[in-house]
């Protein structure tokens with residue numbers, strides 16, 4: 001196990017000497033049972049811990065307690081049932097029960113972008129910490145897992161001290177989470193690393209006990225102060241967003257010069273200093289994390305007086321947004337300059353395949369822009385239709401891939417689900433009005449489509465580009 005330790009004098013010493021025995025197998029609560037929290041609760045129960053999942057959403061809690069996952073995450077329903085069958089996993093909306101029962105409380109509530117600025121909305125986090133800490137009457141550790149701006153944990157430490165009936169006997173730590181939707185169970189059980197932001201040896205020992213099986217499997221552990229633990233998460237997401245926008249910036253240059261971004265990406269990827277991960281050009285990133293995390297980071301850096309250090313992230317965001325409008329441009333170009341009355345099949349709604357998450361989904365942004373220009377857009381997604389319909393009732397949806405493409409003048413691949421990648425160009429070709437396809441994710445075999453009479457376009461590639469196999473990890 002690789003352990004980076006802080007020198008002891010980085011830690012406050014107030015609690016030394018009053019350290020009670022470490023629970024060998026602490027009882028865990030997970031506050032907030034959304035994409036992150038439900039996966040964490042289930043995985044920890046599967047690993048052998050007793051876990052209590054808590055949420056303010058009673059309907060969500062009822063579903064989870066009955067063995068159903070309220071969102072699409074491959075593998076999670078099976079693990080939920082396995083965990084419930086052991087009797088180690090329970091769910092409740094009762095904070096008092098959680099406060100009395102738990103040794104280590106993980107806070108996994110949402111931190112969306114604020115409605116009126118780029119800042120993170122910390123209302124849910126503040127409320128969860130305040131409600132829980134005011135109900136805890138014994139020694140316990142509250143661990144933030146939500147992604148928060150730097151300095152939040154220090155502020156919450158004060159809040160917890162002020163609201164806790166037992167004062168400093170309730171301690172706070174931060175344990176940022178790096179799971180990817182679509183691979184959430186695997187990532188939780190086998191993370192690349194664990195990061196513990198702690199203020200005492202006691203807190204570190206509690207967390208070590210809470211992650212014992214994962215640490216015993218050799219997972220690297222980084223021990224950090226609170227601010228660094230918070231920063232690790234936003235720094236990682238900023239780096240990944242930058243890598244995606246970097247190759248998409250190169251795609252813009254390719255479009256102006258006739259160069260092919262796929263050939264460029266594959267040549268860059270062979271450079272072991274650069275690598276192929278997150279170097280796939282296309283429609284760019286979306287979802288409930290990357291976009292709002294980089295915006296909140298810019299906002300917080302400005303508050304801290306170091307805005308200049310992350311000015312580049314504004315460009316990263318800008319490049320990413322431009323990919324969406326550019327996709328609409330290409331579709332418009334293909335149909336001769338006007339989208340008015342043009343039937344377009346929009347394949348995908350989720351922000352990425354293997355998820356039903358439509359938060360800041362590039363696919364739906366493109367569909368809405370096409371629709372705003374008068375196109376008759378029909379959307380199909382294997383899993384995200386209920387969420388998309390609920391969020392955008394004004395858009396049209398088809399129940400299947402064939403129904404979505406029937407009669408289309410242009411097909412736009414916007415989320416690279418396997419169902420779309422594996423569709424046969426001839427089968428689709430028989431249904432469309434015109435064989436035109438925009439591959440927003442560089443996921444299709446251009447040669448195969450062209451051989452079947454399709455006009456094929458992809459961002460950053462010349463009209464007559466040939467298929468280039470990109471070195472990539474399907475999970476990115």
Ligand SMILES: NC(=O)c1ccc[n+]([C@@H]2O[C@H](COP(=O)([O-])OP(=O)(O)OC[C@H]3O[C@@H](n4cnc5c(N)ncnc54)[C@H](O)[C@@H]3O)[C@@H](O)[C@H]2O)c1
Pocket residue numbers: 031032033034035036037054055056057060108109110111124127128145146147148177178179180181288289
């Ligand atoms: N989804 C991911 O892939 C992922 C990965 C890493 C980190 N994160 C971070 O994890 C956090 C949660 O993200 P998510 O995607 O799971 O969000 P989510 O919206 O799916 O889940 C949040 C849950 O918190 C509940 N909640 C809100 N206020 C509450 C309160 N006071 N007490 C108890 N429950 C409350 C909501 O009802 C909801 O079920 C965010 O900070 C996010 O940035 C998410």
